[in-house]
Amino acid sequence: MPADLSFNILGPLSVSSTEGPLPLGPARQRAVLSALLLAPGQVVGTDRLTEAIWPAGPPGNAVASLHSYVSHLRRQLEPGCPPWGRNRILRREPQGYVLAVEAERVDARRFEDLLREGRQLLRKARYPEASRILRASLDLWRGAPYADLGDYEPAVCEAARLEELRLATLEALWEAELAWGQDYVTAVAELAALSAKFPTRERLGWLLMVALCEVDRQAEAVAVYNRIRRTVAQELGVDPGRELRALFARILRDESVGQACLQR
Template sequence: MFPDNLSFNILGPLAVWSAEGPLPLGPARQRAVLSALLLAPGQVIGTERLTEAIWPAGPPGNVVASLHSYVSHLRRQLEPDGPPRGRNRVLRRESQGYLLAVQAERVDACRFEGQLRAGRRLLRAGRYPEACRALEESLALWRGAPYAELGDYEPAVREATRLEELRLMTWEALWEAELAWGRDNGTVVAELAALSARYPTRERLGWLLMVALCEVGRQAEAVRVYHRIRRALAQELGVDPGRELRALFGRILRDEFVGRVCVLH
């Protein structure tokens, strides 16, 4: 049975926690082994894929011995009370490679996605305070860039990009819930303005910022935000704003704005 006191964290620098605190995970390549296994927890990762992830410029001549050494050291940290000759429960050698036998709820990225799904369900149901709490809890799991230990290894880059996109979706859902709940719109404006400046072509962020500005009586600034997004989309992507953003802009110009956020579908 898997030890129930281990927590694996990849939403930032790799970390593994036990009931006693963080585990020492060793040098960079040893940490890269564990990061590569966490790309597919509970699945066998072949030695060829592990080698590619750990030595992107080409493996050393003693690659098998080096990989075995890293795995052995990790096993001693992850399962210090394991029997010397017994089958390891956490990091196991299989016929086709290695397997990290970890349940999804023990990996912070999996918990993040679960909390995001729960928060969006609550948002769609109109349960805004609960949605805010779920989404805030999911964002609190982030400590930095995911899978940094694997550098430019393509599968890790793809997964990190996917997680960063989900993080942005979480922010958008959180501020949507905050606006619908009608809490401190001044704080929402400040946070959305900072995010929108970082992602100038992300229309949903711009839409939410324009709504928040109108909620606090700053329609002129909302109009400026629209034109800034329109210019960014034209310059970077060669497209016009989408229908939803154009419709909101028209309502503002016609002074028809009614501060009601349309929840995600």
């Protein structure tokens, strides 16, 4: 396999090499590659590929069309392979097709690896390094994952999992930033936007309250708590969690919350 290929699904599907992006063809051909990238290195049956490409039901020539899409993708992924040679990257197997790609060649895997590393650094209180690694993981995102597969259920589930991890990464990043004592004004602005977008995400609200207290805006921090309390009650039928309630109590007692990020 060429050492320079990178497969990117955290946004519009793309494959790039040192010479630039590869042309991947029409939408259904891109859907074939996206479906294979749901399970890199594993055999994906033709039935699953057909379902991913034609969710409303395959046409009569589905098998021939699938073979054609695979053939065109092979020529792009491994242009030096002779017509009679066995492709090393996109191979036909008795049960279907396999995209023989190491997981680290896929941006989603690199994102998860960086997230894991960033969390480890955060636990070790190495905040500047954690912030740098977590930002690098978020920089891999260019848009919605697996967008080429539409409502194909396995892709929807995997995209939801990755989006949840992205939110967890944002929370870890701002925890590192606040613990490091960086630009609290910027933190307030960024966290306010995130908390407004994800109003039931208590951790984002917790971080926003800490940042507000760091710039002596305790009254606004109290307002954030009350907004979250109302929202989770209306939408989820529950009270805020223990951590958020504890932080709220500290603010009411006029206690410092500057080290709160370090006490999880």
